[in-house]
Every structure is written in C-alpha cells, then in structure tokens.
Amino acid sequence: MSQQVTLTIDGHQVTVPAGTTVLQAAETLGIEIPHLCYHPALTPPAVCRLCVVEWEGARTLVPACVAQVRDGAVVRTHSERVLRARRTILELLHSAVDLSEAPDALAYGQALGVDPQRFADGERRHFPVYEDNPFYVRDYAKCVLCWRCVEACGDDMQFTYALSLGERGFHTHIATFFDAPMPETTCVFCGNCVGVCPTGALKSLEEHLLEQGIPPEHLSAEKRRRPPLEGNRE
Amino acid sequence: MTASADRPTWQAIPGYEAHLLRRVGQVDPTSLADYEAHGGYRALRAALEMTPAEIIEMVKASGLVGRGGAAFPTGIKWESAARQPVTPRYVVCNADESEPGTFKDRVLMEGDPFAIVEAMTIAAYAVGAEQGYIYVRGEFRAAYERLANAVAAAREAGYLGKRVLGSDFSFDIELRRGAGAYVCGEETALFESIEGKRGMPRQKPPFPTERGLFGRPTVINNVETFANVPHIVLNGPDWFRRIGPPDAPGPKLFCVSGAVERPGVYEGPMSVTLRQLVEVCGGMRPGRKIQAVLVGGAAGTFVPAEHLDTPVSFEALRAIGASLGSGAVLVVDDSVDMLEVVERITRFFAHESCGKCYPCQLGTQRQWEIVRRWQAGHHRPDDAERLQDIAHAMREASICGLGQTAASALMSVLPRMVTRFEGGNHVSASDADH
Amino acid sequence: MTPSQDEAVADILVRWQPYGRAGLLPCLIDVQNHLGWLPPDVCAQVGEVLGVPLADVYGVATFYSRLYTQPVGRRIVRVCDDVACLANGSPALLEACRTALGLAPGETSPDGLVTLEVHPCLGHCEHAPCLMVNDQVFGRLDAAAAERLARAVRAGEAPPK
Ligand SMILES: Cc1cc2nc3c(=O)[nH]c(=O)nc-3n(C[C@H](O)[C@H](O)[C@H](O)COP(=O)(O)O)c2cc1C
Ligand code: SF4
Ligand code: SF4
Ligand code: FES
Ligand code: FES
Numbered sequence: 080m081s082q083q084v085t086l087t088i089d090g091h092q093v094t095v096p097a098g099t100t101v102l103q104a105a106e107t108l109g110i111e112i113p114h115l116c117y118h119p120a121l122t123p124p125a126v127c128r129l130c131v132v133e134w135e136g137a138r139t140l141v142p143a144c145v146a147q148v149r150d151g152a153v154v155r156t157h158s159e160r161v162l163r164a165r166r167t168i169l170e171l172l173h174s175a176v177d178l179s180e181a182p183d184a185l186a187y188g189q190a191l192g193v194d195p196q197r198f199a200d201g202e203r204r205h206f207p208v209y210e211d212n213p214f215y216v217r218d219y220a221k222c223v224l225c226w227r228c229v230e231a232c233g234d235d236m237q238f239t240y241a242l243s244l245g246e247r248g249f250h251t252h253i254a255t256f257f258d259a260p261m262p263e264t265t266c267v268f269c270g271n272c273v274g275v276c277p278t279g280a281l282k283s284l285e286e287h288l289l290e291q292g293i294p295p296e297h298l299s300a301e302k303r304r305r306p307p308l309e310g311n312r313e
Numbered sequence: 314m315t316a317s318a319d320r321p322t323w324q325a326i327p328g329y330e331a332h333l334l335r336r337v338g339q340v341d342p343t344s345l346a347d348y349e350a351h352g353g354y355r356a357l358r359a360a361l362e363m364t365p366a367e368i369i370e371m372v373k374a375s376g377l378v379g380r381g382g383a384a385f386p387t388g389i390k391w392e393s394a395a396r397q398p399v400t401p402r403y404v405v406c407n408a409d410e411s412e413p414g415t416f417k418d419r420v421l422m423e424g425d426p427f428a429i430v431e432a433m434t435i436a437a438y439a440v441g442a443e444q445g446y447i448y449v450r451g452e453f454r455a456a457y458e459r460l461a462n463a464v465a466a467a468r469e470a471g472y473l474g475k476r477v478l479g480s481d482f483s484f485d486i487e488l489r490r491g492a493g494a495y496v497c498g499e500e501t502a503l504f505e506s507i508e509g510k511r512g513m514p515r516q517k518p519p520f521p522t523e524r525g526l527f528g529r530p531t532v533i534n535n536v537e538t539f540a541n542v543p544h545i546v547l548n549g550p551d552w553f554r555r556i557g558p559p560d561a562p563g564p565k566l567f568c569v570s571g572a573v574e575r576p577g578v579y580e581g582p583m584s585v586t587l588r589q590l591v592e593v594c595g596g597m598r599p600g601r602k603i604q605a606v607l608v609g610g611a612a613g614t615f616v617p618a619e620h621l622d623t624p625v626s627f628e629a630l631r632a633i634g635a636s637l638g639s640g641a642v643l644v645v646d647d648s649v650d651m652l653e654v655v656e657r658i659t660r661f662f663a664h665e666s667c668g669k670c671y672p673c674q675l676g677t678q679r680q681w682e683i684v685r686r687w688q689a690g691h692h693r694p695d696d697a698e699r700l701q702d703i704a705h706a707m708r709e710a711s712i713c714g715l716g717q718t719a720a721s722a723l724m725s726v727l728p729r730m731v732t733r734f735e736g737g738n739h740v741s742a743s744d745a746d747h
Numbered sequence: 748m749t750p751s752q753d754e755a756v757a758d759i760l761v762r763w764q765p766y767g768r769a770g771l772l773p774c775l776i777d778v779q780n781h782l783g784w785l786p787p788d789v790c791a792q793v794g795e796v797l798g799v800p801l802a803d804v805y806g807v808a809t810f811y812s813r814l815y816t817q818p819v820g821r822r823i824v825r826v827c828d829d830v831a832c833l834a835n836g837s838p839a840l841l842e843a844c845r846t847a848l849g850l851a852p853g854e855t856s857p858d859g860l861v862t863l864e865v866h867p868c869l870g871h872c873e874h875a876p877c878l879m880v881n882d883q884v885f886g887r888l889d890a891a892a893a894e895r896l897a898r899a900v901r902a903g904e905a906p907p908k
Contacts, residue, residue, distance in 0.1 A: 240800030251668030493813030
C-alpha cells in the first residue's frame, strides 16, 4: 500500500497518496487550478506557470502541476499573491500571442479579470502560416510554447523527433531542422501534435480549409494542391 | 589577453593578507613544478590522509558558503551528495562567470589554475566522485587553455587519473566550453548544456546533489568557492572563521569596476564597506561623484550613495535589500545617465532569458521595451504599475534565478525613474541632479 | 567546403562520436572554429554521427549566441556596451568601430571578412572599455585606439597590440 500524505489546501485538510501532485490533490477537493502546458499524457514541462500556488515557507510560488504533496504542507491556491502572478502571465501572453482559439486560456483570463490589452504596446510574435503538407497547418502566431507538440513528437508518444525549440527568450519558437518544411523532416504525419495542441496553432488541413471558406465538396481537390510527401527523409 | 595591464588588476585590500590571490601573479600558471614550489598540492596530500567524512566536517565547520551567488553552505552540499546511495557521482566546477561586472573567477583561472584542479580533486575525494567537469565561459580562452594545461599536467604527474597519488581514489576532469548563454551559469542549465541540450534550467527539486549531471548526484561549486577549499584543509576551519565577520567568514573576492581609478579584483573580509572598496580602488575618477553602486551585477540592486557605509556581508546587505551575489561592485558615476544603465540591464535579461517559462520569456521583453520607450521620451502613467506586476510575476513564478532577479535592479531605481516623468511626457537626458 | 576542411570536420566528428549527445556542444564549437559557421549539411552530419535528432541539433545551435547558423565574418568584432564599459565610454568605442568598419551592429562586410556585434559584459570589466576580436580581448581603449584596431581588422592585418 502506498504511503498517505495529509496536507492543507485553502484551509481544507486532504489525505492523498505520496507522489500526488498539488494539482491532483486540489482536484479531489474540487479546487480548480489553472493549467495550460500540463497534459495528463505528457511529461509536465512546467513552463506556463499558470498553476503556481503559495506554499507556506517556500521563497517563491511553486508550480502545482509538478510539486508533490508533503505531510503538513500548507498551500493556498487563490491568494492575491498567486492571482496577481497568474493575471500578469496571461496578460503578457495576450500581448504576444493570438489566443482567440485557446479556450482554456480565455476562460482563465475571464475568471481572473485579465485585461487582454494591458501590454498591447509590446511586440507580438509574427510567423507565416505554414501550409507545407497535406495533413495539417502550423500557425505559430497562435503558439504559446507549451512544448506539448515537441513532447508528443518525441519521447512521450511518437519517438519521431521532427520538432524542437529554436532560438531563445522572447524569440523562442517551435522549429524543425533549419526550419525545413515538414515533408523534409522525419515527421510521419501521425497527427499526435495536432491532437495535443491547446491553442489552434496546429490544426488539420481540413479544418483550416473549412475555416477559410472552402466548401466541403471542394476539400479533396484543394488538399491535392498541397505539396506531396516526396523527399521525406527517413 | 592583450589588455594594457600596466599594473596588476588584482590585490589584497591593504592591511589584509591575500589567500585566494596569493599565488596569482607570483606563480607560473603553466607550471606544475612552480605550483608545487608555491605550496601547491600540499592540501590534497593532507586530504588523502583524512577520511572523506572528516573533510566534509571541516568544510561544514568552516562556514564556507558558495561564492557563485546563492551563498549556499558548501559543506552541507557536499554531505548531501556523499549520502546519496547512487553512483557515479560528479563534481562540477562552474566557471561560466557571465554576470555583468564579475571577473574574479577568470583572474583565478588565469593566474592559479592548478588550485582549482587540486580543490576539485579534494571535493571528489570527499564526496566519492570519479569524474569532474569544468564548464568555462566561451569568451575565456586564456583561462580555458591554462586549465586544460593544468589538468593534463596533473594527470601526467599522478594527481589525476587512476589511483591518485597511489591511493585507492581515482578521479579525472574534462573541460567544456560555453557558447554564449548567461543562463548556462545556472547549475541545472549547465548540466543540460554538458548533456548536449539547450541550456534551459530544470525545475527544482530534485536538487543537483540528488539528481544532477546525467541524473546523478552532483556537487557543483563556483571557481572561487573551490579556491577556498585547499586553505581550509591546510589551515583548519577555525583559521577560516577568524577571517571576516561571524556571519560571513572567510576571504572574499570583490570585482570593483566602473568609474573608479583602479578597477580590479580585491580580496578582503566581508566586513569591508562599499565605501572602503571604492577607496581601495583609488576612489572615483577626478571630478566624478558616485551616483549609485550596482551590487551583485545585473541580477543585483542599485545601492544609493547614502548606504555606502554598509559592510558587504550577506546579512548587512540583505538588511538594505541588496545582495552581494557574485561579488560585483559596479560604481556608476554622475556622468552616466541612469536610464542608459537600466536599458543595458533590461536588454541583458531580454537577450539572455532562455525562454522556457512564460513570466521571464515575456516579462524580460516587455520590461526592456518599456525602458526603451522611456529613452525615446515617452511614458505611460501606468508604466510603473505594469512593471511592478511584471516584476512580481517574474520573481514569484519563474523557474530559475534569472527570471527571479531580472527586475530587481530596475525595481531598485523605479521610484527615481518615475520622478523623472512627473510634470511632463519627457524623460530628462541626464539624471545627474540626483 | 574545401577538401582539407572536409578532413578536419571528419576528424572532429570522430573525436566526439564516443560521447554521443554529450559531445554535441563541443563538437559544434570545434566545427565552427574550422568553418566559421554551422552549415546545414555539416549539422546534419553531426546529428547523424552523435545520434542526436536533427531538430535538436538545430535547437542547440540556435540557442547559443556564439554559434552561427548563417555565415558570419571570419573576424568578429564584439564591442562590449554593458554597464562597466558604459561607465567608461563604450559608446565612443562602438561609434569608432562602426565608422572604421562601415558596418552597423549585426552586419557583416560584403567580402565576408568582418562582422560587428554589440555584446553584453565580456567579463573583463577591469579593462573597460573593451572589445574582442575573435578570441582576443583588447581593453582600456579610447576611441582613437579602437578606430586603429578596427581599421587593421578591416584591412585584414594582425590587430595592433
Ligand atoms: C542565471 C544564473 C546564472 C548563474 N551564473 C553563475 C556563474 O556564472 N557562476 C557560478 O558559479 N554560479 C552561477 N550561478 C549560480 C549557480 O546556479 C549555482 O548556485 C552555483 O554554481 C553553486 O556554486 P556555489 O555554491 O559554489 O556558489 C548562476 C545562477 C543563475 C540563476
Ligand atoms: S504548436 Fe501548439 S502544442 Fe506546440 S507548443 Fe505551440 S501551442 Fe503548444
Ligand atoms: S526564469 Fe528565464 S532563464 Fe530561467 S527558466 Fe525561466 S525563462 Fe529560462
Ligand atoms: S500547468 Fe504547471 S506550469 Fe504549466
Ligand atoms: S561591462 Fe564590458 S567587460 Fe564587463
């Protein structure tokens, strides 16, 4: 039997198995902690920091998606210190990325009273929409850099490693080898990346074409006009 | 290095004996024999006569804390790695020294490279490590070559390799170079870099002593931290504790730069004050007044002139909201526009953020943009509040120390910056009246 | 690549192959020291020999500011304009270099000889204001000295000591 741990979250005592994350423990109490990069099927990269909580005695806030419960811990998930950080992170995100198709991020923002225009005077991340293969499109102006696609393409699902991160800081972006079009990479078009993307940055070509107003009956003709897969390096 | 070094740019503070800098400039840094003639490798021989636990006890008793910025007790770090049941274990020397205003590690590596190699060997013996790495900042070519030469000579002479000095203990060292990323000085980013990955910090815990380089227990220390170790082994913890104030024992290197007459690395106890450090450097250049001192580099804070009599001990600085960090004491005079200085600092963080976590990836960029807009003469009434919110998010929610400190220098002068805007949309060209 | 460069690169790959992924950064540094930058075909070789996914080779190569995935000058002049150098007149140094090289920061001369960069603290602040030409540091420069230095670099001469 696994060891049990008792801690206090927002004033409520809760007993859960050791190894449980604060995010999961809070869930058992019905307390929802916002999370953007976390995905149950993937290694938590702990990059978005929306899930940060106050942990009594800790110098800084801690990310609930990876912080494991400890006996006697006292955690606050919605203190002003926490909310101020979450609000600012979302406002910063709005200022750089098109979140119009990121329902979770939008809902969190609403709940937190986020002002999407707060940092609107800053530089946005611009990218062309890559329509370079017959299966999906990549619109990185909508990408929040949650790393999910990279992980799904790599160690967590497909072991194909077509994707990585390029450059750094504000200019970090999802990259292929020298930004090559997908058909020239190791991509096998499994679609796992599209499946885990939370923002609409990756979507199937079909969905994209429908959004562009292509009538359903013209879809297959339109798809055939995309670059074929020749030259796919193995 | 062909900089016009017409006089040494390192020395002990007058009235104080040099320990860390003792051999620098005196010993031939390329010669093992000369190092031995200057007392080199006596400490390792002494250490091999002790048990690893005894050495760890000594380092703990000395009160030595890390000189890389975080001031973590070195003995406790070693003990925690030594206790791990897992092998192999690693000893890593953090020689990435990239904090603006910091150059002490470089001076040690160039001037006394064997001391670092000897100290790492002692650390490896104490924690049971067989492999070490020195990660040297890419710009430090001379330091890299001196260290490479020292490692090769030590190996040749049996100070490194299988069965060091005929004992049962084996240890060797490899060198690695950085390639232009300040964040790789952060210990877990440094591991990632050695492992062939992007130098992005890891979420802690687990801490390096538990899962560090290649996922193994690892002791990582700063160059200067290591340089203290042979002295502690030879002279004992009590000797160490007699130097400096009780809460900050041992010798310390200060990197004094900026508008002083004789910038350089100065060794002294942590009871010295900022004013004394400026005076030791021959004071300000003629006709210049101190505007502020940036203590701790870009990750530090500006200490205004009225606090110059603060000792540089960790505790005394903490009391005025500052931190010695890496030991940078950067003197800004009244001829420099503070806004320019702040622009450099915010640009630095925007340039060096690894981009992993959102608060820093986005916050460092926005912070820099706002400061640049000020330079162009435009401000918004809500700038201060927005910057404070960014600072809060970065300090509280970032993964690593880079984001956590990226706003501290700016925040320490924010009230002054804001005063400049009052009464108009224009930022005055000079802050000299302050 | 000339045949001798080809050989040099092959030697570098052989040297780092046993390290696998842990050889990636030192291998890229060595390759760049030979070729001046990291061309895609060589990066692909590096990835194949060390067993690193090509996307990750690119991710690493673009992470470090001293690694170049596009051609740069054979000589890189890096002028420090960080705080200690700023307090010692670095703007005049930068101006002198711009003028003498005829380049804005980030630009490479059309003949591929020189690149000018503005750089954060070079870690030689006791010699401020300073700059580097490739791996060599020049400190305590005034604008005139910086200009002489930059002219020599532009002319392909050995930098004056
Ligand atoms: C952004 C960042 C950069 C750092 N750079 C360095 C560095 O260049 N050298 C160093 O010794 N420590 C640096 N550190 C601190 C290290 O993470 C670590 O605390 C240190 O190497 C531990 O050694 P010490 O205990 O001997 O100080 C840096 C930390 C951060 C967050
Ligand atoms: S493309 Fe989608 S899944 Fe990939 S990092 Fe961006 S938002 Fe995340
Ligand atoms: S705080 Fe900045 S440098 Fe550190 S992990 Fe986050 S993005 Fe990277
Ligand atoms: S969900 Fe925890 S950091 Fe993103
Ligand atoms: S500020 Fe120029 S070398 Fe440090």
